[in-house]
Amino acid sequence: MLQKAISEISEIVGSANILVEGPELNIQLQNTSHFIAPQVPALVRPANDQELDSIIQICRESSLPVYTFSKGLNWGLGSRLPLEDGCILLDLSRLNRILEINPKFHYAIVEPGVSQGELSAEIRRLGLNLMLNVTGSSPNSSVLANMLERGSGFLAHRLDDMRGLEVLLADGSKMRSGFWNDAHSEREALHFSPGFGPDWTGIFSQSNLGIVTKAVVNLYPKLELQKMLWCKVEQSRLPELVEAIGELYQRKYISSVTHIGNDKRMKIEHRGADKVQTWTSFGSMVQGTAEYVEFLEKEIPRVVGNRCLSLGFYNQQESEEAGLGAVFGCSTGVPTDYFIKAMYMSEDMDPDGQNLQIDHGPLGMLCCLPVLPLQASAITDTLEILDSIYRDFGIMPATTLNPMNDLCLESVINIYFRRNDPEAVANAHAANKEMTKRFYEAGFRFYRFDVKLMHEYINPENPHWKFVSRLKKALDPDRILSPGRYEPKVS
Numbered sequence: 001m002l003q004k005a006i007s008e009i010s011e012i013v014g015s016a017n018i019l020v021e022g023p024e025l026n027i028q029l030q031n032t033s034h035f036i037a038p039q040v041p042a043l044v045r046p047a048n049d050q051e052l053d054s055i056i057q058i059c060r061e062s063s064l065p066v067y068t069f070s071k072g073l074n075w076g077l078g079s080r081l082p083l084e085d086g087c088i089l090l091d092l093s094r095l096n097r098i099l100e101i102n103p104k105f106h107y108a109i110v111e112p113g114v115s116q117g118e119l120s121a122e123i124r125r126l127g128l129n130l131m132l133n134v135t136g137s138s139p140n141s142s143v144l145a146n147m148l149e150r151g152s153g154f155l156a157h158r159l160d161d162m163r164g165l166e167v168l169l170a171d172g173s174k175m176r177s178g179f180w181n182d183a184h185s186e187r188e189a190l191h192f193s194p195g196f197g198p199d200w201t202g203i204f205s206q207s208n209l210g211i212v213t214k215a216v217v218n219l220y221p222k223l224e225l226q227k228m229l230w231c232k233v234e235q236s237r238l239p240e241l242v243e244a245i246g247e248l249y250q251r252k253y254i255s256s257v258t259h260i261g262n263d264k265r266m267k268i269e270h271r272g273a274d275k276v277q278t279w280t281s282f283g284s285m286v287q288g289t290a291e292y293v294e295f296l297e298k299e300i301p302r303v304v305g306n307r308c309l310s311l312g313f314y315n316q317q318e319s320e321e322a323g324l325g326a327v328f329g330c331s332t333g334v335p336t337d338y339f340i341k342a343m344y345m346s347e348d349m350d351p352d353g354q355n356l357q358i359d360h361g362p363l364g365m366l367c368c369l370p371v372l373p374l375q376a377s378a379i380t381d382t383l384e385i386l387d388s389i390y391r392d393f394g395i396m397p398a399t400t401l402n403p404m405n406d407l408c409l410e411s412v413i414n415i416y417f418r419r420n421d422p423e424a425v426a427n428a429h430a431a432n433k434e435m436t437k438r439f440y441e442a443g444f445r446f447y448r449f450d451v452k453l454m455h456e457y458i459n460p461e462n463p464h465w466k467f468v469s470r471l472k473k474a475l476d477p478d479r480i481l482s483p484g485r486y487e488p489k490v491s
């Protein structure tokens with residue numbers, strides 16, 4: 001049955017676009033986190049919607065599960081790995097058309113394989129005064145997948161970019177959200193995302209209920225002048241600085257995401273007995289007319305008060321002179337490899353070109369991703385957990401705590417390790433597992449999980465997860481779409 005299905009799929013996509021078990025497929029299963037891969041019979045790369053529809057039909061008829069990804073750079077969380085044995089990897093990177101960029105209503109319609117580098121370049125090629133909300137990940141990562149996964153961008157939460165979805169269901173039917181589903185009117189359909197009736201887009205984000213084949217992605221108008229706020233703070237004053245940043249959001253002085261990195265993240269080692277640990281805040285943009293920006297340059301330091309060791313505002317040229325040009329670029333819609341290189345540099349390793357696909361590089365990486373309430377006590381407790389990991393495992397996690405608005409911070413807490421040292425691998429995995437547990441026991445919750453820890457934090461008896469199981473049964477009774485991902489384990 002499996003072999004028959006694989007040869008039918010091979011006929012659809014052509015032999016160059018399918019990998020079956022062997023060395024080439026094994027390379028695709030390598031992942032920077034050094035997780036052991038489940039058994040995967042094949043990887044397939046359809047070229048268009050018709051090929052995708054036919055593959056899903058074959059899988060449905062032979063009860064063969066697929067595990068969908070768009071570009072597969074889900075680094076630190078499992079990359080391209082499914083949760084269960086026996087899934088065909090469904091790689092959508094060849095569905096890579098930018099179908100529309102609408103300047104007036106500031107959105108783009110893209111397929112899963114469109115990378116943030118490609119969409120950003122196209123916006124600039126067209127000379128539009130618009131910005132894509134890029135992430136700190138590779139320019140090759142997927143605009144659509146990162147949004148579905150609720151990634152964190154520089155301008156906003158990526159979920160805020162979601163203006164519409166086109167979804168293929170397991171039964172082969174396809175639908176579009178909101179007014180996009182009813183394209184009979186000549187008028188604009190994407191100016192009001194929920195449309196009329198239940199808005200189902202949310203159930204396809206962090207979900208295995210369908211395959212998203214197109215997305216309408218919000219773009220952000222770029223105003224006359226932009227400057228990036230940065231500051232440096234001693235660790236002891238970080239909790240109160242975070243509260244002050246919350247006030248900046250409440251006053252609407254800043255609206256983009258602030259990134260606050262520890263010394264490890266910023267590649268500064270200050271851990272001597274006499275030296276204080278510092279955190280560096282960057283990325284939050286102020287923008288508008290020259291007069292308005294000038295007002296903010298006076299007003300923001302007043303709100304922040306004397307909490308920082310230093311504070312300033314950089315325009316593009318000043319950012320470049322300070323070695324922060326790539327960060328300024330991210331804050332204005334231009335993705336970069338800078339943060340991947342920084343990861344290697346923080347471990348004194350060479351980020352050569354090949355290593356930028358970190359699944360095949362020598363440096364390993366794990367992620368712990370709690371979303372913190374924006375309050376000083378949450379920051380104090382977070383710092384204590386990080387220090388406890390350093391004490392107990394000898395690892396200082398590379399951390400950014402990222403206020404997104406006046407309510408929450410998304411944290412990105414990474415553990416790096418040498419992949420060629422089995423003891424280092426085991427220690428890193430134990431530290432990440434324990435750190436996640438310590439955050440959980442301290443009452444914090446997480447916005448993303450890796451494929452190995454996800455099920456430890458899904459309680460099948462919880463009414464939320466019971467509802468998810470009911471949706472799965474209704475929409476995908478044979479469990480052919482990414483089984484196990486974002487759903488309780490089925491025994």
Ligand SMILES: Cc1cc2nc3c(=O)[nH]c(=O)nc-3n(C[C@H](O)[C@H](O)[C@H](O)COP(=O)(O)OP(=O)(O)OC[C@H]3O[C@@H](n4cnc5c(N)ncnc54)[C@H](O)[C@@H]3O)c2cc1C
Nearest residue numbers: 069070071072073074135136137141142145146151152212
């Ligand atoms: C140095 C560094 C910096 C990083 N910075 C950031 C950052 O700033 N913000 C951030 O969010 N992440 C960041 N990451 C993590 C990660 O690399 C990104 O989240 C990346 O965007 C995920 O890979 P991808 O876009 O290729 O998604 P994919 O791997 O293609 O997809 C991710 C998951 O989404 C689901 N999915 C994908 N496509 C579909 C579809 N069409 N239909 C249904 N489900 C689908 C699948 O479950 C899949 O496993 C960083 C990583 C590193 C190493």
